[in-house]
Amino acid sequence: xxxxxxxxxxxxxxxxxxxxxxxxxxxxxxxxxxxxxxxxxxxxxxxxxxxxxxxxxxxxxxxxxxxxxxxxxxxxxxxxxxxxxxxxxxxxxxxxxxxxxxxxxxxxxxxxxxxxxxxxxxxxxxxxxxxxxxxxxxxxxxxxxxxxxxxxxxxxxxxxxxxxxxxxxxxxxxxxxxxxxxxxxxxxxxxxxxxxxxxxxxxxxxxxxxxxxxxxxxxxxxxxxxxxxxxxxxxxxxxxxxxxxxxxxxxxxxxxxxxxxxxxxxxxxxxxxxxxxxxxxxxxxxxxxxxx
Amino acid sequence: xxxxxxxxxxxxxxxxxxxxxxxxxxxxxxxxxxxxxxxxxxxxxxxxxxxxxxxxxxxxxxxxxxxxxxxxxxxxxxxxxxxxxxxxxxxxxxxxxxxxxxxxxxxxxxxxxxxxxxxxxxxxxxxxxxxxxxxxxxxxxxxxxxxxxxxxxxxxxx
Numbered sequence: 001x002x003x004x005x006x007x008x009x010x011x012x013x014x015x016x017x018x019x020x021x022x023x024x025x026x027x028x029x030x031x032x033x034x035x036x037x038x039x040x041x042x043x044x045x046x047x048x049x050x051x052x053x054x055x056x057x058x059x060x061x062x063x064x065x066x067x068x069x070x071x072x073x074x075x076x077x078x079x080x081x082x083x084x085x086x087x088x089x090x091x092x093x094x095x096x097x098x099x100x101x102x103x104x105x106x107x108x109x110x111x112x113x114x115x116x117x118x119x120x121x122x123x124x125x126x127x128x129x130x131x132x133x134x135x136x137x138x139x140x141x142x143x144x145x146x147x148x149x150x151x152x153x154x155x156x157x158x159x160x161x162x163x164x165x166x167x168x169x170x171x172x173x174x175x176x177x178x179x180x181x182x183x184x185x186x187x188x189x190x191x192x193x194x195x196x197x198x199x200x201x202x203x204x205x206x207x208x209x210x211x212x213x214x215x216x217x218x219x220x221x222x223x224x225x226x227x228x229x230x231x232x233x234x235x236x237x238x239x240x241x242x243x244x245x246x247x248x249x250x251x252x253x254x255x256x257x258x259x260x261x262x263x264x265x266x267x268x269x270x271x272x273x274x275x276x277x278x279x280x281x282x283x284x285x286x287x288x289x290x291x292x
Numbered sequence: 293x294x295x296x297x298x299x300x301x302x303x304x305x306x307x308x309x310x311x312x313x314x315x316x317x318x319x320x321x322x323x324x325x326x327x328x329x330x331x332x333x334x335x336x337x338x339x340x341x342x343x344x345x346x347x348x349x350x351x352x353x354x355x356x357x358x359x360x361x362x363x364x365x366x367x368x369x370x371x372x373x374x375x376x377x378x379x380x381x382x383x384x385x386x387x388x389x390x391x392x393x394x395x396x397x398x399x400x401x402x403x404x405x406x407x408x409x410x411x412x413x414x415x416x417x418x419x420x421x422x423x424x425x426x427x428x429x430x431x432x433x434x435x436x437x438x439x440x441x442x443x444x445x446x447x448x449x450x
Contacts, residue, residue: 007295008314008360038356039337055361103427105341105405108350190426
């Protein structure tokens with residue numbers, strides 16, 4: 001269980017990192033928190049010939065307000081998300097969900113950008129990025145571009161990044177007024193990969209009618225899975241148990257596509273999705289109501 | 293030729309200078325280069341928690357870091373807890389008194405996880421303790437005595 005040899009670079013600026021990463025076009029891997037990459041290297045499932053370590057690039061670690069958005073540097077540790085007071089203020093959904101990411105020992109090293117780019121369908125952060133409608137800034141030698149989270153995740157462990165692009169920033173919009181949130185997942189033990197999980201957002205108008213809803217699932221397909229049809233069932237309606245029941249049923253039976261694994265069959269995953277959707281929608285609705 | 297890097301790491305308040313290959317894991321560096329074999333290696337893929345150490349005061353899996361990344365950082369291992377064998381850290385003393393270990397393999401990792409946990413949660417509930425222990429696997433026993441030991445440690449450290 002030792003990694004295969006590799007060439008190591010630890011740049012201390014974004015410019016240097018981008019330069020190095022493009023120089024080794026496609027051969028190099030970025031080392032962020034290393035909490036998924038290093039296990040894979042220890043098993044030699046992954047054998048990059050070059051590693052570009054971003055841990056010395058201090059300018060990639062920040063959480064700051066900028067007018068009507070929150071900007072998060074891609075090398076911000078998950079532990080920083082957990083304790084920074086700006087997170088509950090701007091994205092209470094993220095604040096609630098971050099505790100579900102592995103264990104404190106992992107969150108102390110793991111980074112928001114690393115988890116997003118790893119694009120593990122069972123991970124929390126990709127799902128949260130889609131639910132929160134985040135924009136992701138990619139940078140290479142020729143410049144920068146913004147990618148919306150729903151377009152960023154291109155499949156199992158696959159993203160829209162080009163071979164020479166590095167994710168440098170995450171931009172979260174301020175959520176609409178009267179938006180309630182809920183994140184729920186079921187794992188065999190605290191900190192394990194969840195068998196199923198859902199991020200829910202419900203926005204209500206002044207009369208309490210649903211203006212918009214988001215339902216995004218983890219471990220439910222090749223990437224974060226948004227249940228758009230279920231969301232449509234809720235929009236424009238005054239939510240009641242019956243509507244919530246049909247949205248949960250639509251999402252869990254028709255929209256997600258869980259593969260099943262040693263811990264849970266796909267039928268059981270669908271069952272969990274159904275139960276979690278109902279609970280999460282009710283909690284999000286209640287929280288939205290408390291804000292009006 | 294194999295690429296090596298000179299690094300300077302502070303471990304338990306002592307500075308060490310060594311040349312390392314980039315692929316050397318921090319856990320192996322501590323054990324093989326520095327002879328600090330108190331940090332145990334279990335799964336080597338970040339699941340068992342046996343190799344947990346403190347880096348700049350925060351707990352982390354030393355099998356998921358390369359030694360070269362520790363250059364310039366401050367590491368604490370289980371050897372850094374007690375001043376000598378007659379003066380154990382109150383957390384170690386509590387594990388002794390409450391029978392918080394059997395074979396002892398998982399113990400250093402649990403201690404290094406509980407140090408920052410108790411600092412941040414000086415009066416933790418049993419539920420919180422169990423949650424905080426979820427990233428450390430013990431294969432000898434149920435976790436009851438470990439939980440008891442952490443409770444006792446919290447009392448001692450007040």
